[in-house]
Amino acid sequence: MNTELLGIIATYAITLLIAIPLGRYIAKVFGGQRTLLDFMAPLERWIFRFCGIDPKEEMNWKQHLKALLTINMLWFVYAFFLLIFQDKLPLNPDLNAGQTPDLAFNTAISFLVNCNLQHYSGESGLTYFTQLFVITFLQFVSAATGIAALIALFKALRQKTTTQLGNFWEHLLKTTTRLLLPICLVIAGILAFRGTPASYAGKDTIVTVQGDTVQVSRGPAAGMIAIKHLGTNGGGYFGANSIHPLENPDYLTNMTEAISQVIIPIALVFALGFFIQRKKFAYVIFGVMTAGMLALMIPSIISEAGGNPAIAKMGIAQATGAMEGKEVRIGPTATAYWSTVTTIISTGSVNGFHDSTMPTTGMMELIAMMTNCFYGGCGVGILNYFIFIIIAVFISGLMVGRTPEFMGHKVEAREVKIAALVALLHPFLILAGTALSSYAIAHGWGAGWATQPGAWLNNPGHHGFSEMLYEYTSAAANNGSGFEGLTDNNMFWNVSTGFVLVLSRFLPIIGPVAIAGLLASKKHVPESAGTLRTDTTTFGIMTFAVIVIIAALAFFPALALGPIAEYFSLY
């Protein structure tokens, strides 16, 4: 069998082998059971005492959200100012400049919301100080924020009737100390031993064999790359992200990074089953999510391994598949695998440029972010999926003529309204944004702008339209990957995607936590023969159908103008 195919099968198999026990471990950590890392407890106690936090103080869903929003607001202000004044701060051996206010606005928000859309290149747009104290820091805490919110939802689902959903600060800190930091050390160690830089040494200048004088950017990359994947963040240390041979030096690091970005999203699904003691419910969710992933991944692999038909017409055999924007050591199959994984789980790191992928793959990447719940980002993936469960419960309830119930609680108008709003917000932000930017180009806006809309696109025609659609989809999915040909470091894109990012991060956290909190506070109705069971394959298929129908109805017209039209122009 082809070694590239074997490589990705092994990658997924190892992912599952790690994710299942990790899920059990997460359930134990937040269930207060004993674990291997209990030696961290004294440190955590000291931190809580220093911060004046009583970790045993239970919060209701509103208190959770208030704590979450307060600390996130603080992080935004902190990050914004450090980015603007980074040139005046230490650890800047390459003498890079400060970010402009609109770029700093975009960057601070982007990393705050676990998106990592980057309108700069790491080599020149940041200093070592901001790579660590803004980027690495936010990559840890934004992942921890998503997981902390999800744990509140877990606690709401576990109890029959409760308003006490644990302590947000405790969830946040323990996610960092018990989950993210220890695993990151292992990943960073592997990367460092395979050649990824991890020191504070600045750019090096060398003369190559044929006599060219070139520079090599370096810095504390390994630790940042570890959390960028484990936390489903995705922002690259270098401009070329995990395509860069120092960021992803060989096939082993490629497997390591591909595995580490998806273990927590999958582990959290299993953790849900262990935590609320409904394993079957978790298995059904896992099944639906995996089916979704495969439906996107298989066409991507086939089209990338098949090569570019326009280049085939020139008489080039392309035995190794489509190679534009890809690296030899990784190969098109592993790049296609990664392109699906990184878009379903909102990582957004890339090991081959998406702008140069085939139209079919490009469409799969877009659909992955448009659905945004097959595994999904750290914590938020299940929160997004939960919204679709509520809608599926509601529709199924209508179909069989019963009051919809979920986990023994009546799902009523208020919950369904919140779910519907969150589900519709996503297509609204994407389509409105794309419409706005298309209008700007078509009607010649911005005569006085520094970058005129006419100069935004790197490719003509349908593919150019896809570049804009991709940018807003990536922002709304908090993904961060891009059709990077788009000229995005300017006022229009920095500001408009900045707003899309904020709205599409916090509303989809607030919505599900609110629904879970509201449901948990209701009277518990014991299950009876008339209860619609949510842990069956039938219900799984129902949820899948809801996801597909919402995505298909909302996005088909836009996809038809972009990747579908490009497909028919090429094949």
Place this chain on the structure above:
Amino acid sequence: MKRYFFPALKLTIVLVLLTAGIYPLFVAGIAKLAPGKGDGVKVERNGVVVGYANVGQQFTGDNYFQTRPSAVGYNAAGSGGSNKGPSNPDYLKIVEERIDTFLAHNPGVKRSEIPAELVTASGSGLDPHLSPEGALVQVPRIAKVRNIPEQKLRDLVKANTKGPLAGMFGPATVNVLQLNLALDEIH
């Protein structure tokens, strides 16, 4: 909000120290034990640094194995790909030109024998590798320029080919810098 502000502020300070201060220092400490000591793995010839093992460099002469087209000219001060879409007519023209150039420098090679990576730009612009086929197709040209038997060069490529990971996973690769340094050793 006051109830949450001060715990949030203090927790932020602790988390910054932990994740941006201590953690990267710890990783840098681990990396001190690794090849290159965390500064990147350098390649030397006669005591002079001629490159980084993992970072590709440009070889344009007919007397060397040439590396892939690059959107950043192999200057690792930056990195990046062309970001050209597969149907972009300007891009396809560039590919056509690369094919013509390659054929002109490698007479006798058929179009269908040119591996795709030699006429397409890499993602990083710093791709240090070629597939074994990408190196082998250049052997007749180099053999002629350097006056070395083709078989000797084919053996050299073979000796510098790294198989799939554990013999099973991923593509086989040839590090072009390593290969060219070995090439210069042949007299």
